[in-house]
Amino acid sequence: MDVDAIGYTAAALTTISFFPQAIKTLRLDDTRSISLSMYGLFTTGVAIWGVFGCLTGNGPLIVANGLTFIPAAFVLQKKIRHRLLRGER
């Protein structure tokens, strides 16, 4: 297995990993054990990675972080809603 393939495997795993969480959050409408700080920091970080990818013309970085941003932002907005509407911590 050449080294690049290892990198692409890691990128694929960390990118797709947020989709099962978004699906679970959508299905259960429960975010009580999820950390708002985590998703706030992570979603912001992923967005900045995307900006960095644009500034450096790095396609894979733009695609991977663009893909990850979608489910991460979905979970973040659900967590914020539950805090505002239900007062959940």
Added chain:
Amino acid sequence: MDVDAIGYTAAALTTISFFPQAIKTLRLDDTRSISLSMYGLFTTGVAIWGVFGCLTGNGPLIVANGLTFIPAAFVLQKKIRHRLLRGER
């Protein structure tokens, strides 16, 4: 702000973001709204990023993923325990 600083900011945010989740999981001992698939895929991906960093001699990649692996693996093992011991989905 030079471009590298933007990259390091993104790396710092995505790296530290998993610590608040690990702390919340430790405090509440509740992982019910957390996806096992997410943490399984993500923790594996982060580990492979670390291997990739070693193979390519990329220090920041090793440090960032090594740091992220700790809280991610902690949450993963808690989720697995809760599924095995409590039968939680």
